[in-house]
Amino acid sequence: MQATHHSARTADLCLIGGGLVGLATALGLQRHGLNVTILDEADVALRASRGNFGLVWVQGKGDTLPEYAQISRLSARLWSDLASRLREDTGIDVELQQRGGLYLSLTEQEVADREAMLLRMREAAGGDYPFERLDLQQVRDFIPEAGPEVAGATWCPEDGHVNPLKLMRALTEAFLKHGGQIANSGRVESITPLAQGFKIQTPEGEWQCQKVVLSAGLGNRTLAPMVGLDAPVFPNRGQVLIAERVRPFLHYPTGHVRQTGEGTIQVGDSKEDVGFDSGTTTEVMAQIADRATRMFPILRGLRMVRAWGALRIMTADGYPLYQASEQYPGAYLVTCHSGVTLGAFHAGPLADWIATDQTDLPLEVFNAQRF
């Protein structure tokens, strides 16, 4: 190891993990005037941020936890401001569109179940929870190409989508432009609480910081105990199919199929418990394609050009973990499987909480003691 690696580099705050969650949180922390460094593992990392679907999604999120519905909707409301700031800072248009979204179903039973769920959520929100149940004719008012097997849909005007790869790039460029450092440090070996702050050991040397944020997705499982926290997260695989670019026809995102601003068709929403295998399988790809072409028969004539698997960062109840270490003040855990939807929340209120240790939000429901 070279001599330079022995001298510790310093920052006000280090985040471990430079995916969408870490970058968005880091941007928000910079607005508090903090000198922020991100330690990002390497391209061997699992990289959920490179594999996701890109929905900014509200409907149905938090059906058993109103606080999760609350922060999801808050984030959706803050998203246009984040997109504007990213465009100003970097010139990158992240293709945010929030004109509403549809969750299509192929059975009447599923439409009825979703309506019942959303009615419960409306009640939990004191009546303020906009959605509509649509029959096939009403679905076709939004998307004329919906197929005859579609039983109906639920529609929520607060849903939307972005281009997640452009988002990743914009967040990275904005963070660097505001003076942030990203170190490709390899996997963090240890975090040592000091009398003041923390010392972080990596294969690329040592960093010292006053605060540390764990935003390493599935890697948080091993990092959290180093600062007196627990991160019971596990992988859940989703597979995604990409079809060739076509002229715009799908003007609203759906839970299973969306068209990007550049015309690409993205199809997904599989859920598999297969450990740390981020590969693809013919069986699941066929299921995904079958459902999508029944929803939109027009897709049958399109060529599939890519497919990939990615691992969601899941908890037992599917909700995020936001927690400050009581044992080692200054250490925080931030992890979730909705880094796109919650991006604006992370870049705003969540970063404010980490910077000031104060919040009006009910973040205590997201700590790991609930498991």
Place this chain on the structure above:
Amino acid sequence: MPNASEFPRIETGAAEWVEVEVDGQPIQVRAGDSAAAAVLAAGLVPSRSTPVNNSPRAPYCMMGVCFECLLEIDGTENVQGCMTEVRPGMQIRRQQGARHAEPVTHEDRQS
């Protein structure tokens, strides 16, 4: 249409001549030629524009790898011209931007 391109044909055998249409104009090509070769022989480059930036493109690798030769052939869009053998009467058109999701019609071409 005369050979308007910078690709002069090297006579290698006595293959038959076949007539195809490129953007509505009849051109003579050799049986066994690819649709991409027909486009080059007609000098019809750029032969497509890209879906996002509308940037001009023409056949390049001629061996099925680069996808720069995408054409509309007999009403089917985004076909690899270099991997498609000409047939008498084949209708070849430039691929302008992204393909349509639905089968292409005459009205689409007018727009």
